[in-house]
Amino acid sequence: MSTPDHPPAEYRSARLHIAGEWRDAADKATATVTNPATGEPVGTVPLATPADLDDALNAAAQGFRTWRTTPLARRTEILHRAADLITARARAIARTMTLEQGKPLDEALGEATRTADTLRWHIEDARRAYGRTIPTAPGTSLSVRRDPIGPVAAFVPWNFPVGGPNRKISSALAAGCSMILKASEETPATAAALVECYADAGLPPGVLNLVFGEPADVSAQLIASPLTRLVAFTGSVPVGKLLAARAGEVMKPSLMELGGHAPVIVCADADPVRAARRAARAKFFNAGQVCTSPSRFLVHESRYEAFTAEFVKAAEALTTGDGLDPATTMGPLANARRVAAAERLTADAISRGATLRTGGTRPDRPGHFFAPTVLTDVAPDAQIMSEEPFAPIAPIVPFGDLDDALAVANSLPFGLAAYGFTESAATAERLCAELEAGILSINHCGGSVHEAPSGGVKDSGYGREGGPEALDAYLVTKRVSHLLAG
Numbered sequence: 342m343s344t345p346d347h348p349p350a351e352y353r354s355a356r357l358h359i360a361g362e363w364r365d366a367a368d369k370a371t372a373t374v375t376n377p378a379t380g381e382p383v384g385t386v387p388l389a390t391p392a393d394l395d396d397a398l399n400a401a402a403q404g405f406r407t408w409r410t411t412p413l414a415r416r417t418e419i420l421h422r423a424a425d426l427i428t429a430r431a432r433a434i435a436r437t438m439t440l441e442q443g444k445p446l447d448e449a450l451g452e453a454t455r456t457a458d459t460l461r462w463h464i465e466d467a468r469r470a471y472g473r474t475i476p477t478a479p480g481t482s483l484s485v486r487r488d489p490i491g492p493v494a495a496f497v498p499w500n501f502p503v504g505g506p507n508r509k510i511s512s513a514l515a516a517g518c519s520m521i522l523k524a525s526e527e528t529p530a531t532a533a534a535l536v537e538c539y540a541d542a543g544l545p546p547g548v549l550n551l552v553f554g555e556p557a558d559v560s561a562q563l564i565a566s567p568l569t570r571l572v573a574f575t576g577s578v579p580v581g582k583l584l585a586a587r588a589g590e591v592m593k594p595s596l597m598e599l600g601g602h603a604p605v606i607v608c609a610d611a612d613p614v615r616a617a618r619r620a621a622r623a624k625f626f627n628a629g630q631v632c633t634s635p636s637r638f639l640v641h642e643s644r645y646e647a648f649t650a651e652f653v654k655a656a657e658a659l660t661t662g663d664g665l666d667p668a669t670t671m672g673p674l675a676n677a678r679r680v681a682a683a684e685r686l687t688a689d690a691i692s693r694g695a696t697l698r699t700g701g702t703r704p705d706r707p708g709h710f711f712a713p714t715v716l717t718d719v720a721p722d723a724q725i726m727s728e729e730p731f732a733p734i735a736p737i738v739p740f741g742d743l744d745d746a747l748a749v750a751n752s753l754p755f756g757l758a759a760y761g762f763t764e765s766a767a768t769a770e771r772l773c774a775e776l777e778a779g780i781l782s783i784n785h786c787g788g789s790v791h792e793a794p795s796g797g798v799k800d801s802g803y804g805r806e807g808g809p810e811a812l813d814a815y816l817v818t819k820r821v822s823h824l825l826a827g
């Protein structure tokens with residue numbers, strides 16, 4: 342299905358991109374890619390062999406030697422051309438994304454468009470990756486320089502099939518690094534369409550390599566290789582811990598963007614209707630499959646019913662369907678695993694006394710759909726209160742005392758995003774100071790922006806993406822003392 346605004350583009354199955362060449366796996370192995378809105382196959386993804394990965398490692402090493410010595414003006418020109426190609430191809434990329442991941446076409450188009458802007462921001466920021474000169478003894482120059490760290494092994498999931506990979510690619514390449522990207526096997530053609538923009542912009546061979554495969558085998562080989570110098574991962578906490586441990590074994594730094602379980606505290610002085618509308622919009626965005634998705638709603642008892650009623654209204658106003666249908670405002674979940682998790686978490690909460698206010702079921706249609714769901718009076722020991730749902734489910738619980746709400750909010754090992762609603766500057770300051778999270782929004786549920794850093798505390802990981810801090814992981818700080826005289 343298409344509209345005049347969104348002309349159809351043919352789905353092209355992904356290939357590996359190694360040393361500037363598009364190719365199949367050495368043994369021609371592939372896996373099937375499925376459209377989550379229909380459950381039907383849409384294409385295939387090649388699964389790299391160890392020999393393919395060796396080729397990618399050698400290509401990235403050569404690519405780094407080329408890229409780091411390419412004049413900055415030339416690097417900048419190539420990367421700006423890549424950004425222009427992403428803009429020009431955004432509609433085709435968006436359609437591929439919807440076919441693979443399910444999100445509504447307009448959301449996919451927004452993601453593709455923002456991706457080009459993010460790249461432009463990082464290109465310009467990297468021009469100012471200044472070192473410094475330090476006053477010291479006469480005849481000696483003491484300086485600090487920041488050099489690209491080297492080839493990066495990057496691993497990204499399926500929830501933002503173009504924005505996710507691009508956050509890593511844009512910072513790494515702007516900093517002068519090369520990369521082997523293992524994108525998700527569930528959204529491979531979207532990642533390939535992104536990499537193609539970089540390749541077609543004139544990136545030298547080996548600077549950006551794209552692989553797919555058995556995730557555990559690919560990560561083991563790429564992380565263990567002495568040719569990679571940084572591990573950059575976005576995904577779940579357990580996998581992040583595994584990869585960080587692997588990186589630690591070979592003393593390799595890592596950037597870990599992991600899951601969360603974001604609390605939303607709605608205080609007694611907040612407008613419950615406005616808070617519910619904003620929180621619901623964020624909750625159901627991307628069908629709840631966002632690491633910063635608001636996922637535990639702690640509402641002051643005096644605002645509880647008004648907030649819940651408006652939240653239910655917002656959930657019921659959504660139109661769930663195929664993301665290619667212009668009427669759709671929430672697509673399917675990306676895969677059957679998420680639907681199974683949504684069903685399990687909902688059933689568990691109800692079995693422990695929660696009230697199902699809306700949703701809670703799979704619509705009777707093919708594909709991986711789950712209805713927007715609101716649960717109230719959820720018991721503290723319900724699984725959904727400690728396990729990130731990554732699904733369109735909102736558990737809402739009342740509180741009487743802000744101290745108690747803060748204790749619940751901070752009780753989990755995660756600390757990615759947190760949200761507060763209050764009209765009091767003093768209460769807002771208290772929330773900002775005491776909520777244990779790397780990303781905070783007051784009176785709205787702000788999304789990621791490229792000009793400011795995102796990242797977690799506690800089990801949600803370390804390092805930051807976005808903002809000037811994004812370059813930190815991709816640059817090494819080197820002290821240089823130069824004796825000029827004698």
Ligand code: NAD
Pocket residue numbers: 496497498499500525526556557558560561575576577578580583584598599600601631632678729730731
């Ligand atoms: P998962 O843990 O199986 O996989 C998460 C991602 O890690 C996938 O892209 C997968 O290919 C990759 N992965 C898995 N094992 C790996 C390994 N050994 N080496 C390298 N990569 C590996 O989970 P899933 O079923 O795909 O998603 C479910 C959970 O993942 C969600 O509940 C959520 O917590 C988390 N998740 C987080 C993000 C995020 O943006 N932080 C994105 C997607 C998923």
